[in-house]
Amino acid sequence: MAREARKRSISVDGRLTVIAGCMFAGKTIRLIEHLEAARAAGRRVVACKHRLDARYHPDRLVTHDGREFPAIAVADCAELAARADAAEVVGVDEAQFFGRELPAVCQTLLAVGKTVIVAGIDHDMWGQPFPPLPQLKALADKVEQKYAPCAVCGQPAELHQRMVPVVDGNLVGGPREFQPRCRTHFSPPPLPPPVYE
Numbered sequence: 001m002a003r004e005a006r007k008r009s010i011s012v013d014g015r016l017t018v019i020a021g022c023m024f025a026g027k028t029i030r031l032i033e034h035l036e037a038a039r040a041a042g043r044r045v046v047a048c049k050h051r052l053d054a055r056y057h058p059d060r061l062v063t064h065d066g067r068e069f070p071a072i073a074v075a076d077c078a079e080l081a082a083r084a085d086a087a088e089v090v091g092v093d094e095a096q097f098f099g100r101e102l103p104a105v106c107q108t109l110l111a112v113g114k115t116v117i118v119a120g121i122d123h124d125m126w127g128q129p130f131p132p133l134p135q136l137k138a139l140a141d142k143v144e145q146k147y148a149p150c151a152v153c154g155q156p157a158e159l160h161q162r163m164v165p166v167v168d169g170n171l172v173g174g175p176r177e178f179q180p181r182c183r184t185h186f187s188p189p190p191l192p193p194p195v196y197e
């Protein structure tokens with residue numbers, strides 16, 4: 001239904017690619033590959049990340065193995081939309097930081113013919129579907145599902161296991177805090193899970 005809501009009257013119809021998966025699944029490197037290809041094709045590219053995710057590298061996307069792409073750290077969906085205005089191709093990393101408004105912003109960008117590529121975590125640390133990724137997948141022309149090897153058995157993992165207690169409500173973390181886990185080797189943390197409406 002949401003796809004029907006897109007404006008079809010424009011000459012160039014935008015396309016949405018969603019790169020989803022657990023932590024350490026290679027989502028950012030895949031996003032960079034898309035953006036580099038677009039840039040090499042001469043298209044105007046803007047990559048955005050959320051300011052909450054910009055503590056260490058505010059002006060670029062950076063992968064665990066050191067690949068980089070220039071990026072703008074934005075405060076919210078409104079700033080994302082403003083920064084995307086001049087671009088033909090818009091990349092968004094760590095989409096889960098942008099919250100429930102992001103699908104509508106993506107639809108607005110698509111409606112004016114932009115190509116949008118969004119990468120993000122699609123399950124929270126309780127293993128629940130994590131907005132807005134499920135909603136973005138439902139809108140996507142293409143979903144690239146990425147997996148990391150389970151830290152226990154090596155099978156493809158779609159979840160990430162919290163390895164240390166949550167302190168002061170800070171759920172963000174890196175390799176010290178989380179491991180990729182398949183569903184067999186995943187157990188949710190002993191905290192009440194959030195309820196997403």
Ligand SMILES: [Zn+2]
Pocket residue numbers: 150151152153154155181182183184185
């Ligand atoms: Zn496993």
